[in-house]
Amino acid sequence: MKPLQRIHGWGRYPIIEAEVNAPLVVSGVKSAVANFLTGGMIARGLGRSYGDSSLAKCVIDTRYLNHLLDFDKNTGIVTCNAGISLAEILEVFVPLGWFLPVTPGTKHITVGGAVSSDVHGKNHHVSGCFCDFVEHIELLVSPDNVLLCSRTSHSELFHATCGGMGLTGIILSVSFRLKPVSSAYIDQKTIKAVNLTEALELFEQNYASTYSVAWIDCLATGSSLGRSLLMIGEHATGHTLSSPAKHPITVPVEMPSSLLNRYSIQLFNTLYYNRITKKEVANRVHYEPFFYPLDGIQQWNRLYGKNGFTQYQFVIPKEAGQEGMTKIVKEIAASGKGSFLAVLKVFGKQNDNLLSFPLAGYTLALDFKFEEGVFPLLDRLDAMVLDYGGRIYLTKDVRMSERTFKQSYPRWEQFQAVREQNGTKGIFASYQSRRLGLDR
């Protein structure tokens, strides 16, 4: 047996020891899966899911399955191995005039991970999730059974695999549609909202914009509760497709966890909120800072110190809207624990993927470093989210209870049925799937 490796998610908690196999070719995946059959294994890409969804005693590391396999320049449909990163896709295709149809806030995730998390981005309200652009998935369900899943073939397995957290097998390759662009730049508008009510109104007013997201100050209270900067964007037209050279900086080591405390974050938030003095500012920015501001700081997760952190992201339905969001943001502001990386966004309608996160409503994501009082706070937030008929994003979750999960993801039983039919239940399992009662 190979020596065990210490691995963790992006939140750096928990840290576990795992046997990791990183195959170079599909036949290598098959033999790795055959070797791990008794243990319960999970596919892992770049390890950017925050919690324990890519953690298991046996891990199939897909990073070296990183080739482009086909591209149709008439339709923009690209087929690639699951382990290639969105960063690579952008690097190759933006100069050719193509962009990702949907992208999350980091480009350092694999295409397989994007499918398994059915990731969403700033355009969810108009475009939906990543998997809404997936044509088909080549899925290994056992060493001698690879299925081509699409909306028309093995469609149940397709809808279980999209957003299925890797629990239906190993994704070998993915075909998905890129979207044409004529510029690598985004025309951005930043609008100041003095409080949450105004922020939600601004989202509605700008619903027709392709991209919209708000940074929200989760420590502001009183009449400033939920003050935000709404950022909306459109792809620029007829501009350059080339990109300037970039030099990311790196957080070299774990920072003392006391660096980020209530006061330093309050200071940051106030400065950030007041960085624009006008009500509205328009400018043209490269897609990198627009979509991936944090990718400019490599390993920023070390800022939270050695105990790690979690990102809490929930969605509540539109009906619960302002009332629900206000109540939850109040609770967070009162705790004084929210961090400076808080993001508010409006979602469009949910899709047919069984464990996909988004549903029509409002979503809020924010980081909490692990410290005393965080778990009880998050439990209280869970209860409020459930009350309003919302749910928690599995890709960021590391602590939700089985009860919370099963109540808020009502299609979980259908999901389990698909896994059972295909014999993947228990074979592909993670720390998360065990915690949520999907595996033993």
Added chain:
Amino acid sequence: MKKILIIGATSAIAEATAQRFAKEGASLYLLARNEERLASLAADLKIRGASSAAYALLDVNDRVRYEEVLKEVVKTLGTIDVALVAHGTLGDQKACEDDVDRALLEFETNAVSTIALLTRLSNLFEKQHGGTIAVISSVAGDRGRPSNYVYGTAKAAITTFCEGLQARMFRSGVHVLIIKPGMVATPMTEGLSMPGLLVAEPDRIAADIVRAIEKKTDTLYTPWFWKYIMAGIIHLPSALFKKVNL
């Protein structure tokens, strides 16, 4: 349009370098042992912009096949602008200490085969009166260290061989580049515990290689700081060197 031959084409550094050449529209010929990987790499390179990407199977320890394979390469590419010799294995040092055959096989793969290949390639390039032969050696060849001296010995042999070749080929206008990467995150080093701050991604090495070929550099330490790390290690007095277990 550049014509590029890569031996050991499925190594991570070679792939990243090939992808950079592909972006410039190069024609590539790939040689390696793993046919499955070669096939998907060739597809990948074409999508990235390569004018063509041919490949053939070659086990570098199968030296009798060199002549036939290189003949095919020349037939496909014509004049070769760059030959990148990138094959190699990082054998288990501890296992090599207990097993003569294993130690010699490491040397065979990393040094003997390279010397044999370079002998053929240098004659080919001499006739071309131009081009670059780029050879991946390693910082491990700069001083034998207890953690990997079998591998290091083979790389030292290559470095010395290439130094001689550099001076010889200079007269026919052929550039010989000695590449000495430090620690790189690749399948070859998968699972080794390496100090995070010193470990580079293959694409960073590839960027340096492409630049060094353009600038006709003789010896490339990549990333650059290894030049200074190795200068420190080389000059460590042996009494001290033996005590610090590098």
